[in-house]
Amino acid sequence: MKRILFVSLLAAFLWVGCSESKSFPSGPAPKAPAELAKGEALFNSHCARCHGEGAKGTNRGPTFLSKIYEPSHHGDAAFQLAPQRGVRAHHWNFGDMPKIEAVQPEEVNEIIGYIRWLQKEAGIF
Template sequence: MKNRALILTTVLVATALAIWWRLDGRGGDGAGAGVALAEVVVPELTAEESRGETLFNANCATCHGANAAGRSGKAPPLVHNIYEPNHHADAAFQLAVQNGVRDHHWGFGNMPPIEGVSPKNVSQIAAYVRALQRANGIQ
């Protein structure tokens, strides 16, 4: 009887966690998956920031969403206080692209390295993200 109760409890807990995972938006194609996680004001961009936007859209937006607003079930918004320059300097963007990132803030899972994006490209992407951050009150 104790084994039966343990099995039932385990199944109930696993089911509850699976439901939470899906409703929270991290479980892939569950409710709200792919929805932007932040509202982002887009400023007028300089030429370098515009190039960064193009590179971001080609290399980052699939996970981090349009205008770095994040995507539920995929990746966090980069227009967020966590990524302010004092906490994640531009060098963090370089390291993330080159080496990937172990999940440590959000629970979306690890970010893999991104192949074929040069350090110059990452600098342009970072300039775009920083412009978005400034326009949204993140200094």
Template sequence: MKRRNLLIAVILLGAAVIFYRAFGTPDQLATGAAMVNVTVPELSETANEGEAAFNRLCASCHGRNAAGQDGVAPPLIHKIYEPGHHGDASFLLAARNGVRAHHWPFGNMPPVEGITDPEIAEIVVYVRELQRANGIY
């Protein structure tokens, strides 16, 4: 009888954990608000082109100036995406192939439809210039 009660308690606890992770708490509801404040420097010509491509292809999820959107997608202006942890090639692969969720609770990122390698390269220049202006090296 004690084992049966213990098994029921473990099952209920597991269900509660799954429910919490799936739905969170009311204060965790998505707002779409920018997740970080981003200082925008004077951009190079390539970064300006990258900004235009980013705004067209990435900002709907990652937000204006790559500041992320609460409940939608992470900020790219964050130490997690510094060059030593996520090299430039990781942005190329993410845009081409999508990414399984591994740092943030936003779910998987799908591949970016219609993006070209030159656009990705310009976007990387843009993101790296924003990162440096915000203390991320």
């Protein structure tokens, strides 16, 4: 009986977690404050084609407005390494992310600031 209850609770948890992490927010991206304009512009030129306007995701890449990408799960270092090394698909079925050699580490810091702000606006953390 305990095993059935455990399996049922685990299945419910996974279903809720998966359904939450795959939902894409609707509506326009919020207007970023002036101090994040550079990060927003860099995100739009280097990341948005796959990760969508306002980091909402596309059919080519995941949303960053997900608990999966909050700082306690994917810290800033993970975002810094992604364009340097590429990323093997592990949370989503979009395929591997290639290296993005055109973006420099200092620029990634600007992008991270913009993404973290979007996440806060979306109530991720």
